[in-house]
Every structure is written in structure tokens, then in C-alpha cells.
Amino acid sequence: MTGPIKLYGYRYSVYTRVAKVALHRKQLAFENVEIDPFSDLPKHYLALHPFGRVPVLMHGSFALHETGAITRYIDRTFPGDPLQPEDAGALARMDQVISIVDSYGYVPMVRQLFSHSVFRPLADEPFSEDEIARGLEASKPVLAALESLAAEGLVLTGGDAFTLADCHLAPMIDYFIRAEEGRRALLAFPNLSRWWKDVSVQPAMIETDPDLSKLGPG
Ligand SMILES: N[C@@H](CCC(=O)N[C@@H](CS)C(=O)NCC(=O)O)C(=O)O
Incomplete structure (x- = not known):
């Protein structure tokens, strides 16, 4: 998987912040796309996240929802200090x-x-x-x-x-x-x-x- 990183998230969302903290620890630049999950969600977003929550990570054309999967993906894919212990x-x-x-x-x-x-x-x-x-x-x-x-x-x-x-x-x-x-x-x-x-x-x-x-x- 390659390409730019885009994070769909809501500014007050705690789960969006979790993903941002992981991206920050890896020193990764990303495009932030604001999406309020408590409002009527556009169809294109529901195609990315069938449960209508935030965040969604896009890496090129690869779309991922569920924060635990997102942060593990970030750690496994990108260089920088590891965020998962070896032990x-x-x-x-x-x-x-x-x-x-x-x-x-x-x-x-x-x-x-x-x-x-x-x-x-x-x-x-x-x-x-x-x-x-x-x-x-x-x-x-x-x-x-x-x-x-x-x-x-x-x-x-x-x-x-x-x-x-x-x-x-x-x-x-x-x-x-x-x-x-x-x-x-x-x-x-x-x-x-x-x-x-x-x-x-x-x-x-x-x-x-x-x-x-x-x-x-x-
Ligand atoms: N299982 C999801 C939970 C994400 C989640 O609950 N996000 C909240 C914002 S912090 C949300 O989108 N809430 C909208 C709603 O409950 O309708 C994950 O791990 O990403």
C-alpha cells in the first residue's frame, strides 16, 4: 500500500485523536478531513464506514475503519519508533x-x-x-x-x-x-x-x- 494519508475524523472525537496521536508519534503528515458523525452522513462516507463513526484512515486507495486496526496499521506500515512492544x-x-x-x-x-x-x-x-x-x-x-x-x-x-x-x-x-x-x-x-x-x-x-x-x- 502506498500513497498519501488522509484521516476522516471529527475535531472533538476521542477516537479520532487516538489515531492522530499515533500518526504524530510516527511523524507522519496527513490530510485531515472533517466529518461530524453526529450529523447526517454523506453516502460516500458511509461507503467507507458502514457504521457511520469516525475515524477512517485512507492510505492511497486503502480505506480502514476501527481505531485499533488503524493504529496497528500505522505502526506496522511506517518507519519510526515502534509503538508495539516486542515482548x-x-x-x-x-x-x-x-x-x-x-x-x-x-x-x-x-x-x-x-x-x-x-x-x-x-x-x-x-x-x-x-x-x-x-x-x-x-x-x-x-x-x-x-x-x-x-x-x-x-x-x-x-x-x-x-x-x-x-x-x-x-x-x-x-x-x-x-x-x-x-x-x-x-x-x-x-x-x-x-x-x-x-x-x-x-x-x-x-x-x-x-x-x-x-x-x-x-
Ligand atoms: N469502534 C470504533 C468506535 C469509534 C467511535 O465510537 N467514534 C465516535 C466518536 S469518538 C463516533 O463516531 N460516534 C458517533 C456515534 O456514536 O454516532 C473505532 O474503534 O473506531
């Missing part, structure tokens, strides 16, 4: 973190807590205290599972050892802690807090920061 145990832990984030983390941390306590109020959209409370409760076991993986030290170690586990988790934690309840919840997990302190100042995170300041009644 089988560490690689399994990396896959485990990605799966935990997808299966148990995204909805409570982002769609419930962040969206209802930060995004919707900023965008002047209706929000629900009940969703905030349920998101916070459901996020705690997720943080606990991630804390024990961070404590073990095979992934989520911070420092120079940046893997796809960091690419997938960091954007979720960033949104989660923009809610005051989330910020306080993270403090109970020392290894994850240490990891976050390290990872949050990486250029790949700073330069992909979704600017929420432009949100407003539109």
Missing part, C-alpha cells in the same frame, strides 16, 4: 488496555461523564446529572483495572516507553479529567496518575489537543 507479555498487556478502553471505558468515561458534565454544557446542549453519576460509577472499576496494569509495569509506564496503549488511553483520560469528578477520581490511582503526568506533556498529546474553547451555542 509477548507486554504486547498482550497493550492489547488488553486497548480492549478495556473500548469495551468498558469509552462509554462511561467519555460518552457519559465527559459529554454530560463538560461537552454538552459548553455546547449548550441538554445534559443529565444521572448520566454523570452513572458514568462516574462505571468508570471506577475501569480505572482500578488500568491501575493494576500500570503498577505491574509492562505498559502505561510513562517516560519514553510510549505504546499503542498510551495512544488509546491518554485521549480518554484527558477528556475524563476535564470533568471535576473525573479529576478527583483519578487521584485515587497513584500509578495511573503518575503515568498521566508523564504522558499528558508529550508533544503528541499537546499538539492534538481538541480545542474546546470554540464550542458554544451554534
Whole structure:
């Protein structure tokens, strides 16, 4: 596969940011195509992503949806610092973190807590205290599972050892802690807090920061 790289994504999408973090770590230039998955999607986009979500990566004529496939493809295809550990145990832990984030983390941390306590109020959209409370409760076991993986030290170690586990988790934690309840919840997990302190100042995170300041009644 060859050709230019194009990323279809939404500026406030946490999964789009995951792909951008991986592209940034590989120092890859790409064309950004803005697509809002919460609006009526054009037919040409649904042909690329039958589930109508973001992101989609195009590499030449090769189209790929599902962020876990996208970030692994980026790492396997392009030169630069590897984003997947060689050791089988560490690689399994990396896959485990990605799966935990997808299966148990995204909805409570982002769609419930962040969206209802930060995004919707900023965008002047209706929000629900009940969703905030349920998101916070459901996020705690997720943080606990991630804390024990961070404590073990095979992934989520911070420092120079940046893997796809960091690419997938960091954007979720960033949104989660923009809610005051989330910020306080993270403090109970020392290894994850240490990891976050390290990872949050990486250029790949700073330069992909979704600017929420432009949100407003539109
Ligand atoms: N399984 C997809 C999930 C992507 C996803 O849920 N993206 C969100 C934005 S962060 C989306 O497109 N949501 C639109 C919707 O729920 O209708 C992946 O791994 O890429």
C-alpha cells in the first residue's frame, strides 16, 4: 500500500485523536478531513464506514475503519519508533488496555461523564446529572483495572516507553479529567496518575489537543 494519508475524523472525537496521536508519534503528515458523525452522513462516507463513526484512515486507495486496526496499521506500515512492544507479555498487556478502553471505558468515561458534565454544557446542549453519576460509577472499576496494569509495569509506564496503549488511553483520560469528578477520581490511582503526568506533556498529546474553547451555542 502506498500513497498519501488522509484521516476522516471529527475535531472533538476521542477516537479520532487516538489515531492522530499515533500518526504524530510516527511523524507522519496527513490530510485531515472533517466529518461530524453526529450529523447526517454523506453516502460516500458511509461507503467507507458502514457504521457511520469516525475515524477512517485512507492510505492511497486503502480505506480502514476501527481505531485499533488503524493504529496497528500505522505502526506496522511506517518507519519510526515502534509503538508495539516486542515482548509477548507486554504486547498482550497493550492489547488488553486497548480492549478495556473500548469495551468498558469509552462509554462511561467519555460518552457519559465527559459529554454530560463538560461537552454538552459548553455546547449548550441538554445534559443529565444521572448520566454523570452513572458514568462516574462505571468508570471506577475501569480505572482500578488500568491501575493494576500500570503498577505491574509492562505498559502505561510513562517516560519514553510510549505504546499503542498510551495512544488509546491518554485521549480518554484527558477528556475524563476535564470533568471535576473525573479529576478527583483519578487521584485515587497513584500509578495511573503518575503515568498521566508523564504522558499528558508529550508533544503528541499537546499538539492534538481538541480545542474546546470554540464550542458554544451554534
Ligand atoms: N469502534 C470504533 C468506535 C469509534 C467511535 O465510537 N467514534 C465516535 C466518536 S469518538 C463516533 O463516531 N460516534 C458517533 C456515534 O456514536 O454516532 C473505532 O474503534 O473506531
